[in-house]
Amino acid sequence: MTVRVRFAPSPTGYLHVGAARTALYNYLFARHSGGTFILRSDDTDRARSTDEFQADILEYLRWLGLEWDEGFDAGGRHGSYRQSDRYDRYREVAHGLVRRGHAYYSLATGEQLDAFKQAARAAGTSPAYDGSLEPPYEEISKWLAAGETAVVRFKVPRPGETTFTDVVRGDIRFDHAQVDDFVILRSDGTPTYHLASTVDDVDYGITHVIRGEDLLSSTPKHILLTQAMGAEPAIYAHLSLLMGPDGKKLSKRHGDTAMSAYREAGYLPEAMNNYLALLGWNIGDDETIASLDEMVERFDLSTVSKNPAVFDHKKLEWMNGVYIRDMDDDEFVSATLPIVEEAVGRALSEGDRERFARLVPLVKERAKLLPEVGSQARFLFVEIDDYDEAAWSKVMEVDAAPVALDGALAVLEDLEPWTTEAIDAALRGMLEEHGLSARKGLQPIRVAISGSMVSPPLFESLEILGRAETLERIRNARALL
RNA sequence: GGCCCCGUCGUCUAGAGGCCUAGGACGCCGCCCUCUCAAGGCGGUAGCGUGGGUUCAAAUCCCAUCGGGGCUACCA
Numbered sequence: 367m368t369v370r371v372r373f374a375p376s377p378t379g380y381l382h383v384g385a386a387r388t389a390l391y392n393y394l395f396a397r398h399s400g401g402t403f404i405l406r407s408d409d410t411d412r413a414r415s416t417d418e419f420q421a422d423i424l425e426y427l428r429w430l431g432l433e434w435d436e437g438f439d440a441g442g443r444h445g446s447y448r449q450s451d452r453y454d455r456y457r458e459v460a461h462g463l464v465r466r467g468h469a470y471y472s473l474a475t476g477e478q479l480d481a482f483k484q485a486a487r488a489a490g491t492s493p494a495y496d497g498s499l500e501p502p503y504e505e506i507s508k509w510l511a512a513g514e515t516a517v518v519r520f521k522v523p524r525p526g527e528t529t530f531t532d533v534v535r536g537d538i539r540f541d542h543a544q545v546d547d548f549v550i551l552r553s554d555g556t557p558t559y560h561l562a563s564t565v566d567d568v569d570y571g572i573t574h575v576i577r578g579e580d581l582l583s584s585t586p587k588h589i590l591l592t593q594a595m596g597a598e599p600a601i602y603a604h605l606s607l608l609m610g611p612d613g614k615k616l617s618k619r620h621g622d623t624a625m626s627a628y629r630e631a632g633y634l635p636e637a638m639n640n641y642l643a644l645l646g647w648n649i650g651d652d653e654t655i656a657s658l659d660e661m662v663e664r665f666d667l668s669t670v671s672k673n674p675a676v677f678d679h680k681k682l683e684w685m686n687g688v689y690i691r692d693m694d695d696d697e698f699v700s701a702t703l704p705i706v707e708e709a710v711g712r713a714l715s716e717g718d719r720e721r722f723a724r725l726v727p728l729v730k731e732r733a734k735l736l737p738e739v740g741s742q743a744r745f746l747f748v749e750i751d752d753y754d755e756a757a758w759s760k761v762m763e764v765d766a767a768p769v770a771l772d773g774a775l776a777v778l779e780d781l782e783p784w785t786t787e788a789i790d791a792a793l794r795g796m797l798e799e800h801g802l803s804a805r806k807g808l809q810p811i812r813v814a815i816s817g818s819m820v821s822p823p824l825f826e827s828l829e830i831l832g833r834a835e836t837l838e839r840i841r842n843a844r845a846l847l
Numbered sequence: 848g849g850c851c852c853c854g855u856c857g858u859c860u861a862g863a864g865g866c867c868u869a870g871g872a873c874g875c876c877g878c879c880c881u882c883u884c885a886a887g888g889c890g891g892u893a894g895c896g897u898g899g900g901u902u903c904a905a906a907u908c909c910c911a912u913c914g915g916g917g918c919u920a921c922c923a
Contacts (some may be wrong), residue, residue: 376923396913411922476921483919487848493852493919517921521891535852544919545849559923570917583851583918606853606916613915650869671860674916678858681873684888691886742884742886793882808882820884
């Protein structure tokens with residue numbers, strides 16, 4: 367059997383991390399088994415679906431590198447892969463179901479249904495609607511003949527039960543007594559999610575449905591529908607949901623959930639994939655870091671965890687740092703140049719870029735998030751007149767500061783050659799001469815050239831800054847003491 | 848309320864009766880390194896929800912209980 371899986375988001379919101387994880391697992395499973403990964407747009411909710419959301423989903427799926435073989439925007443033999451383009455097909459299936467007695471036109475009103483459910487609830491039983499509120503057939507025909515509208519409901523066979531083996535959760539059983547005769551066609555003739563999704567899965571030959579656990583209790587509906595269509599149900603795998611730190615389903619109130627927010631915050635797609643994969647699956651051999659290809663190689667759906675996973679920003683951040691350190695310098699420069707230019711407030715000249723490139727090895731291992739590079743590299747390209755207040759009072763307004771600054775000026779003025787090693791030796795000599803500790807004697811210099819108590823390593827920074835700039839900055843700071 | 852799913856360190860997980868005085872990773876703490884901050888090295892902290900069984904032996908099997916989550920729309 368050739369594996370065919372699909373990721374079928376509804377464009378009713380931006381691509382969020384939970385959906386991205388579902389997409390990732392589908393992708394890993396497809397690639398691992400040499401199957402086909404399909405992207406579909408489940409946009410049957412016309413009121414909430416927008417082109418903007420659709421575009422966002424495509425953009426971030428691409429950003430993550432989760433390329434799909436077939437489907438929305440990539441072509442394939444099943445049309446547009448956009449459900450809103452297939453209403454005729456869904457209607458055809460629904461009408462066929464009615465003809466064969468698997469579905470019926472329903473006239474039950476919302477009020478009637480509410481009463482029915484409340485009564486069931488009060489009795490402490492299952493609230494599934496079983497069609498008992500429908501008027502006799504003649505009345506329905508008359509109603510329809512008069513041109514009135516009605517919804518179409520699927521007739522759940524009762525008594526009965528649906529059982530299936532979920533790849534991640536094992537054997538699952540649902541008594542039909544608690545499965546509603548659910549609506550498949552709305553009164554305006556458009557399909558509901560259950561119908562459209564199931565018809566597509568059948569039509570597109572989907573072999574494995576890998577989706578969120580929130581759809582677990584809808585699965586009997588999908589299996590029943592599939593069987594009524596005369597098709598073989600897919601194999602299902604329901605992934606546990608992502609949780610916030612409070613144990614509730616991950617949502618906006620826990621912070622950013624949109625993938626776009628993570629890119630903007632400076633996360634790398636490789637880190638996102640690696641982290642998301644770990645939320646519910648372990649690579650094996652006590653390993654934590656693995657590339658997409660390595661994960662494809664080792665992915666196994668049946669070892670995916672049943673537990674809901676809490677999304678932990680701290681670990682993601684750490685992992686992002688790992689991937690940043692792993693970037694090669696050129697890659698790092700192109701990823702951070704815009705950030706540095708933003709921090710500096712202007713475009714970097716050719717010479718500026720060369721200086722930045724020399725600083726790269728120093729800042730690369732100090733960043734967990736890309737934007738941090740802006741504040742770390744900024745000092746190279748701007749005049750320092752906005753000394754950090756705390757830094758100034760803590761390291762400049764002490765007796766050691768003027769001594770260190772004057773001493774530095776003296777040994778650096780004619781230093782040859784202007785290299786990290788020579789600067790190191792010269793400044794250490796100066797410290798010894800004045801009986802200053804490295805901490806006390808070097809911090810004033812750092813503040814003078816960077817305006818901050820935190821900067822890339824001092825001697826290297828001075829070398830890259832250049833003699834003229836270094837001396838000028840030290841003099842400026844000294845004059846303010 | 849009903850139905851369904853889930854329950855190992857704070858978090859993600861390994862563990863499929865003896866290999867477990869429970870392993871790894873993040874976090875946190877300490878030490879080392881050190882010009883700041885990181886990175887790195889070393890060490891530490893912390894967990895089988897609870898109660899009953901079964902067994903020579905249970906994190907692993909059974910039952911109950913408690914806790915958490917999902918669904919319960921003409922949303923998906």
